[in-house]
Amino acid sequence: MNSPTGPPLTENPIAVPEQHLIVAVDGGGSKTRALAGIVEFLDTELTGRASHEARQTCGKPVCVTILGSANSGPGNARSVGFDTAQANIRDAIQSSLQSTRTALQTPENEQRFPAISREQPISAITLSLAGVGREPDRLRIEQWGYENLSSQSVLVTTDAAPLLAYLNFERDSRLQNGDTDLDGATLAFEISSSMNAISLISGTGSFCFGVADDGRNETCGGWGGLLGDEGGGYWIAMEGLKKITRHADGRGPTTLLTQHVLNYLGLRNATELIGYIYDPNTTRDQIAKIAGIVFALSAEDPIAHQIVSDSGRWLAELIQTVATKLRFSERGISPILGLAGGNFCNQPILFEATLQAIATTNMGIAEAVRIHEPALGGFVLASQKIFDRKA
Known part of the structure; x- marks a missing residue:
């Protein structure tokens, strides 16, 4: 071409x-x-x-x-x-x-x-x-x-x-x-056109991509915040916001997320979330930053902890789906796994939650690498x- x-x-x-x-x-x-x-x-x-x-x-x-x-x-x-x-x-x-x-x-x-x-x-x-x-x-x-x-x-x-x-x-x-x-660092690498590997991104959104040594490649996820992106920052933030609204309605349990998120956004009560979320000037990236509060509270707040655990399971599902498409288990292959994006690099708890979820499957991983750059x-x-x- x-x-x-x-x-x-x-x-x-x-x-x-x-x-x-x-x-x-x-x-x-x-x-x-x-x-x-x-x-x-x-x-x-x-x-x-x-x-x-x-x-x-x-x-x-x-x-x-x-x-x-x-x-x-x-x-x-x-x-x-x-x-x-x-x-x-x-x-x-x-x-x-x-x-x-x-x-x-x-x-x-x-x-x-x-x-x-x-x-x-x-x-x-x-x-x-x-x-x-x-x-x-x-x-x-x-x-x-x-x-x-x-x-x-x-x-x-x-x-x-x-x-x-x-x-x-x-x-x-x-x-x-x-x-x-x-800057100034010298790093070594190989040129290789053959590998069995899966990469997974959890940033604002989520996306998974894999290659096999026979030249095939497969993807999963990457649908954007309206259709998917489970385990990405925007999805995690929205899950937290939904828990806040459920508590405000009396349909869900108390969560520390309510006060911390409202303080972060400078809002007086949960009702004011409507104006913030539906404001055309509010971007997906701005909303995704709320995920940081979910991670920060996950050790002490059961609701936040559950959101992080669910995120790990959704992300593991992306990996397993790509691995199944590439027939890694069927061929007895344990791929290398590369995890990237701000959530994996800055939030060790999500990295661990994803690996724990993978461990519950029959899928083998040769090595899991966090990709910071x-x-x-x-x-x-x-x-x-x-x-x-x-x-």
Whole structure:
């Protein structure tokens, strides 16, 4: 398939230097995150020599050194509109590149990355975004990328794709500990087109995506707040709000959620929730933040605890459904599980509730990984594309 304004994917291959300037973007309903870095192929059969520092610090065939990072507003075009999402994406990319260009001027980096000059074009940009599951939306963003971003290649994927790619990274302690200040860090990964893995996102919404080593892939969830998204922040918040209204009516038990949520929103009583929820200026993202109160009270409030437990079961159901579609149990396969999104990364109780729910099924998990920096997976995706075009 040809890209709208860029070169065809199977023609005019990119001239592959030893080192590549790549930008990886992760855009969701709350924010857009951009990482810029230098990717080096360490296998001499692929690209020739790599820097001495890369060979010393990386134990896998490819590594990336992060030189710039930046955040901006939401990157989900379906939530905030294409113009706003594209502006946020561009702002994050430009800010990360500005930091990278500055870092490349140091004597150490000039010596380490001789193939990358301050004016060298970007080899590839990966845009991994919520809201591009439909092909027309993906193509629209791709065309905009080729027209507005100075990159030799633009790859647009859903925000689930980099999560699976992330699992190719070496289990570095900085990643496992949730360190997102990675500027200057060198991280190793492999390019692998074959794996059995499932990724699950619990952010504002929820979505599950899996791949099998025979090339098949399956999804589950991602229906949005009106149709589903069980176990996502918006759903958790709305469950809490419904418990408050039931208590206000006398149809449900007392819950600490009532006073804490009303105080958080600056409301005098539960009736005023109607004005807040149905106000057209109230966004799903704002409502989803109430989930933080549910998590905070889950240890002392039975209602909040039940909501978190239910969330874990719903999220486990997404995982098990994808695993069933991919016939993992039938084939005796225990996949790697990658869990991402603000709820998994910031709320250990949801991570544990989900794993506990999975444990009650007959599904095996080889490893469960919390993904604190999903944008990193974009470097794997871009490297795979560069390698494929070189082959």
